[in-house]
Amino acid sequence: MKITKVETFQVPPRWLFCRIATDEGVVGWGEPVVEGRADTVRAAVDELSDLLLGRDPRRIEDLWQTMTKAAFYRGGPVLSSAVAGLDQALWDILGRSLGVPVYQLLGGAVRDRVRVYGWIGGDEPSAVAEAAAAQVEAGLTAVKMNASGRIGRMPTATEVAGVVDRLAAVREAIGPDRDVAVDFHGRFTVAAARRVIPRLAPLHPLFVEEPVLPEYTHRLRDVVAGTEVPIATGERLYSRTDFLPALEAGVAVIQPDLSHAGGISEVRRIASLGEAHNALLAPHCPLGPLALAASLQVALATPNFLIQEQSIGIHYNADADLLDYLLDRSAFAFPKGFIERGEAPGLGVEIDETAVRRAAEVGHRWRPPVWRHPDGSFAEW
Structure with a gap:
């Protein structure tokens, strides 16, 4: 079996899909994207395709090693995301070829x-209590919310109270038997995180996500030591070596993204590294159907898995939803807060290729918002 063609499709609302075809008619799909940098990743996929054409797609590890190391400059979100989507597609081909x-x-x-x-x-965040109740009604047993919107470098008493009050409202809405995670989105300094997180402990959040920016991973130990609340991080970490200092700092939950952190191959290794540090896996996935499908395959085979993010109905999906690109939507049904294990080959989903090609004619140019503090300086989104 040989790879004959690599295609990419930029589809709304903010995703990039790839399709790998073979001379035996077996096709694999993946999702290589950096949100807001889809064109850049698309160029990287095109460059990497030179290493794939004519090769046996079943030699996944050899191809992964080649894609990640056959250049002097390595790593970073663009390259690792391009590799991630291609890796997903290679695993899809292998599974389909073996049934x-x-x-x-x-x-x-x-x-x-x-x-x-x-x-x-x-x-x-606003109206979070009502939104949480709606998710519970839809069948979920856990939700996640941002701790705040734009926030000062050293939050005021009012801003701190707002974080606590929003979580309290959600806790009241969902009760004690369901979970709520709180995403700080890297908007807080170490000092601010240490001030706010202990105040959330009585409300029993499942975890606090990305309390500080990834470039301050060396300060995570201070955050972890200052609270009993489980600390999670990892959506902007792209390799085992990126995760190692976070794990050594004592984070409880690691959140690699299957479309950013080298795909199934690398996330599987990151999960094993996390297990050696007694950390749980909760893959980051506010993306499309292929990223979610790949995440579920890893979750089903990973002992230290905790919970999976999924983006059905997320606020970014105004122009399209991940279910729009599937021939069979039942693969992602969660009537009791769980997606059941399937037996379909490969990634376990059937992509509606006609819908993908039609959507790619429209494309997108999604960009994250640019926020400013009251003094006009840049604020973390």
């Missing part, structure tokens, strides 16, 4: 279903 789901190739399932959570509140 088995990818999780079987990773050692088999260690669970029968995957617990998932959904987003509430948007980038500047």
